[in-house]
Amino acid sequence: MKNIISWIDRRFPLTSFVKKELTEYPTPRNLSFWWNFGSLAGVVLVIQIITGVFLAMHYKADAALAFDSVEHIMRDVNYGWLIRYMHSTGATAFFAVIFLHMARTLYYGSYRSPRELMWWTGQILLLLMMATAFMGYLLPWGQMSYWGAQVITSLFGAVPFLGDELIIWLRGDFTVGDATLTRFFALHYLVPFIIMAVIMVHLVALHSVKSSNPSGINLADKDNIPFHPYFTTKDLFGLCIFLVIYSYFVFYQPNMFIEAENYIPADPLQTPVHIVPEWYFLPFYAILRSIPDLLGGVIAMTISVLIFAFMPFLDRSKIPGGAVYRPFYRALFYVFVIDVLVLGYVGAKPPEGYLVFIGYFATALYFGVFAILPFLAKKEELWLRKKGLPPELEALIQSEEKQKAERMVARRKAKRARK
């Protein structure tokens, strides 16, 4: 074994790579369990890819056969039910883990300098994930699958001038049909591998800026500990807890996240009375519905997803770290979380009565939170200063400012030299 490894090492930096990026990789000692979700998301992706490949061996992407082939998987294929339920529950688990991962990033301010690129690659990953989930949802070819795809592809009709042609191009037909199903299947199989590639970028960025930590302050070298065995153990422990919860849903509540309506084969001439998207799209769907205009709704929904990318610009507070030391920001964080939950509830219900108004209000609040953040951050800074910052914090801010100023001076000098 040793000989083989040293043979490889002479040709490829295996040992040194594993040492640098894995076993001896310096990790802040104070990471809480909120830092478990990144690696967990990676595990869920692997589960999805493995179960997905095996499902694809039995699935038929053909409008006439798709629905029956899913039932064939459920009834005839050995352990087909298990593989399918793992895949359908896995989609839910993936979004749950990612939403928690994002909540942690927002709460602890991990999106702030120097981790903006991590946040933005994460945003791209979220979009890719949403696209994959949406296309995968069409494949069982049930009523919800069909009408979900019909409604979402229709959103592109809001694009000025090109709208109608764009919809037909996306569907390959005048309505969602066989052509749509086969292309969604092809792309549903492809995108996860693109996700893999973007995760690599996400990880390279991570290993260059290193993990953030609950204090929100970059730790000194002596406060880091090697990743192995401390965090391999911790991640494994987290994984075990995750698997317990995941297995509960796979074995005892597999249909909790599948609409009953989706066990009726797709019927292009009959829309179900009440159509709802999957739970992870509900808040965005509620925003779409709350704007009484097609184009406006589509724009609002798009912005509601993309707006996270602007966090590093919106939050310009000099107080380091996240919500821990920032009472105003913390309050805003909780308001936002509750607002998203309310939107999710509104999105799940038919748009009737007082719920419509709650939808309006919650939508306004959703964007309001982002709009108020820059001012709130400034106010908060002044308020905290007035109350008196701890001297260490003040020193930290000053040193950051100094570094920034030095970088500026250096850049200006370089510019002048070039001239």
Added chain:
Amino acid sequence: MTDDNKSLEEPLVDDPERRDFLNTVTGVVAGAGVVAASWPFISSMNPSSDVLSKATTEASLTGINPGESKTVEWQGKPVFILRRTDDQIKNMTASQGGKDPEADSDRIQKPDWLIVVGLCTHLGCVPSRSSDGWFCPCHGSKYDNSGRVLHGPAPSNLKLPPYKFVSEDKIVIG
């Protein structure tokens, strides 16, 4: 900066502008090539000929009583055929619809027969028949007996398919 770097920054060719020109030309040709090569792939995603050949549908009008409607499939889309009662015709001629005003006479060929594409102009759900028109279950748009939007998020009236009467009780859509 070290001397090494400096020597790198010195132009390696006598006439750097010619190098720039070559780079630009290469970039432009490559770009144009990629755009041209991607066209067949983009185009392949448009409806294929067999899909396009579903373009016309024949529908018989027999057996529809006044006030009743029937749904037929055209290009995979539902088309509503409504035989209107005299009352309904009167009401519809009198009104201009809602947020997308249009005269009833512009939307029909024969007053008793209203023929519209049964896809909500909001996001493409199939509205269901209600007592005085159609109601879309998805986000609550309402249409009258001329297929005109009355309220809700739908931006425009139900679309009119091209159709003609080939006989008293038969139409060809498309």
